[in-house]
Amino acid sequence: MTETRIGYSTSQIALHWIIAALVLFQLFFGESMTTVVDAAEDGAAVSSADQALGSAHYWIGISTLALVLIRLLMRVVSGAPEPAESGPGWMRIAARGSHGLFYLLLLLTPIVGLLAFYIGDPWGDIHSLNKPVFVVLISVHAVAALFHQYWLRDGTLKRMLSPGR
Known part of the structure; x- marks a missing residue:
């Protein structure tokens, strides 16, 4: 008899939350990369904080x-x-659909960011368009998770908090 998985593995859960934290960092501090790139184009100096955050954004x-x-x-x-x-x-x-869009954005955004860094526009402009899409998608994702947890009470959120078999 085959067992049905009711939740994600510990590794899958850990990756979900690590990726979420990294994406949030990028959303909050990513503008420093724009500051660094603009300063380089203008031949202007950039603060050490912006330089560090720009480098962090890249890595x-x-x-x-x-x-x-x-x-x-x-x-x-x-x-x-x-x-x-x-x-x-x-x-x-x-x-x-939203999970598919997440994966698509999570793959394409860094690739387009690299194209922007090494090639320049229009890739930088395209890369910047993903920020509001991520903000909306993350907001809908969080509201849906809370809706499942507190309204439907179907255990959906629990599957991303504790491993199941």
Whole structure:
């Protein structure tokens, strides 16, 4: 008899939260990279704080890309639990679509950022457009998780907080 997974593995959960923390760092401190690039184009000096944050933005972007690739590989190898059966069908479709968009953004944003860094515009402008998309998607994701936890009470949030088999 085959066991059905009810939650994610410890590694999948850890990667989820590490990637989330890295993305939030990028959203809050990513403007320093713009400051550094603009200063370099203008031949102007940049503060040591902006230089450090710009460098961090670069390396955290590369780290995020690597961790997302690992997470996708783990998903292919280990799978993922079935979505909760509560709620209307459109919610499962929306969840699948939003997760797909997350993975797409998590892969393309660092790649486009690298293109922006090494090639320049229009890649920098395209890279910047992803920030508001991430903000909206993260907000919807968080509200949906809380809705599942406190309204539907279907255990969806628990699956990203504690490992299941």
